[in-house]
Amino acid sequence: MCDEVSAFGAHATGGFLPERAPRGGLRVRRRGFSRLIRRTGAVDVLAGLGALLPGYALIVPHRHTASLGELPPGELAEALSVAWQYAALIEKELGHATVLVEHGSSGAADSGGGSCIVHSHLHIFPLLNAAHSARFVAPGSRKSSEFADIVDTARRGENYYFCTWRRDEVYLLADPDLPSQFARRVWSETLELPHLWDWAAFPFLDHCADTARRLGGSADSPEEQRMRETLFAYGAAAAGYAERTRRFAAGSSMPQDIVAFARSHEGPLLDAGSGAGRDAAAFADAGKDVIALDACLPLLDLTPAHPGVRKVNGDVRALPLAGESMGSVWCSAVLLHLPPAQLLRALAEFHRVLRPGGVAHISVKEGEGHASLPIGADSAFLRHFFYYRMGDLVTLARQARFEVVRSWVEEEQDSSEDMQRWVKFWLRKTE
Numbered sequence: 215m216c217d218e219v220s221a222f223g224a225h226a227t228g229g230f231l232p233e234r235a236p237r238g239g240l241r242v243r244r245r246g247f248s249r250l251i252r253r254t255g256a257v258d259v260l261a262g263l264g265a266l267l268p269g270y271a272l273i274v275p276h277r278h279t280a281s282l283g284e285l286p287p288g289e290l291a292e293a294l295s296v297a298w299q300y301a302a303l304i305e306k307e308l309g310h311a312t313v314l315v316e317h318g319s320s321g322a323a324d325s326g327g328g329s330c331i332v333h334s335h336l337h338i339f340p341l342l343n344a345a346h347s348a349r350f351v352a353p354g355s356r357k358s359s360e361f362a363d364i365v366d367t368a369r370r371g372e373n374y375y376f377c378t379w380r381r382d383e384v385y386l387l388a389d390p391d392l393p394s395q396f397a398r399r400v401w402s403e404t405l406e407l408p409h410l411w412d413w414a415a416f417p418f419l420d421h422c423a424d425t426a427r428r429l430g431g432s433a434d435s436p437e438e439q440r441m442r443e444t445l446f447a448y449g450a451a452a453a454g455y456a457e458r459t460r461r462f463a464a465g466s467s468m469p470q471d472i473v474a475f476a477r478s479h480e481g482p483l484l485d486a487g488s489g490a491g492r493d494a495a496a497f498a499d500a501g502k503d504v505i506a507l508d509a510c511l512p513l514l515d516l517t518p519a520h521p522g523v524r525k526v527n528g529d530v531r532a533l534p535l536a537g538e539s540m541g542s543v544w545c546s547a548v549l550l551h552l553p554p555a556q557l558l559r560a561l562a563e564f565h566r567v568l569r570p571g572g573v574a575h576i577s578v579k580e581g582e583g584h585a586s587l588p589i590g591a592d593s594a595f596l597r598h599f600f601y602y603r604m605g606d607l608v609t610l611a612r613q614a615r616f617e618v619v620r621s622w623v624e625e626e627q628d629s630s631e632d633m634q635r636w637v638k639f640w641l642r643k644t645e
Contacts, residue, residue: 248426248442249261249263250442250445251271251300251426252296252438253438255532255559256275256276256277256289256293256532257275258273259273259274259296261423261425263413263419264422265418265422265424266402266405266407266418267340267341268308268340268428269304269307269338269340269425269429270339270340270422270425271337272335272338273293273338275289275293275334275335276528276529276534277289280318280368281318281364282294282316282334282336282364283320283365283366284334284368285334290365297314298381301314304429307428311343311344311347312339312340312341312379313346313350313377313378313379314339314377314379315336315339315350315377315397316334316376317392317397318334318364318373318375320369320372321371321372322373342404351377352392354387355386355387356385357383358386360384363384364384372389373390374386374388374390375387395411398412437555437556440586440598441551441598443595443596444596445509446595447588447589447597448510448512449511449513450589450595451590451595452490452516455489459489468546468626469496471575472493472544476502478542478573479541479542479571481540481541481542481572482504482505483497483502483505483541483542483543483544484507485505485544486530486545486548487509487530487545487546487549488506488507488514489510490516491516491518494506494523497544501522504524505523505540506525507526507527530564531552531559531563532563533567536567537567538566538570540567542575543564543568543574543575545560545575545576546577547579547636549578550600551597554606557610558614561613561641565643570645571643573641574639577636578607578637580601580636581603584599585598607639608621611641615643616642616643618640619640620640621640623637623638
């Protein structure tokens, strides 16, 4: 996946410069920033690279599809709803009219659909003049009031290009013959910057950072804000964290647990929240085909190459995997970053992707309540933790329709080398 649609692949060059925000939390000065504006159950909202004007944003589904038209109906509806929310917000906060554009890539790769990447993403272009919206209509497009036409085009396996600036008015061109980044070329012309259309050559990081700052957190719940801070903390400290977690702690039971778990089932294994890949490599060495999934790209990028490990950027609450595609799920010290309702959502996702009879291993820190702790002794970046009792996890696992095969508590070091009591579970999908 190219940098243009990577949630955490576009930190500005240079070091991170954390500072406390006036009302608590964290912000980052100009030399380092996250492009993630908001994360919902189905999509990310990102500040776009190549922001010729502040307010340029992307709606990127978590699920990997070539076009929005291939998304399940509920996820498509959420993507469009979020897009219109941010179009209205850009007009309110920045004073810009907007146009929504997608280069759908459901057809042949060599037919010139105009997309730079085969992963669905919807552009929100801010405009200086609302009258410029019509310039984004590709020659030969037909006007429609039904988004279902785009879904039908994708299902026929055709590329398409569409734009819209009103909810009941869509302009669609099927199987287009357009140059790469066609819409960005049009946008640059409307701004009288015709030679600056290529986002890779002209990333306009200042405008991108300004977009993230002015729109960031605008519609986030407190839970999403905490998750964003946690992911940003891991991204900022990725190199040091990867080094600290490269080996198992002395006396750890984890290597034995991994071997036993690997032998307990057939089929591919999902390491959900894999970090820098220590556990994923151990499972691959034990003979498993492993998907190492993590929401933090800087950490995922530090996962060493291994023939048995495939790296995937994704959120445990909305896995970009097909139903019943995995034999097992290993989720060690990850769900502790989620409050109960979101932890239940992650368990439901594990249940969805597991084959009948598939097993899951999860572990969280024992206790009660919530804590916000720096990722390192000298760090201003905070991680958020939620603590659970065994009874809490039993209830949530059963709500997610799992059978509890085994549960236990043991003491072991965490990534900060502090001793912790861990609640651990083996779960089985019985339906």
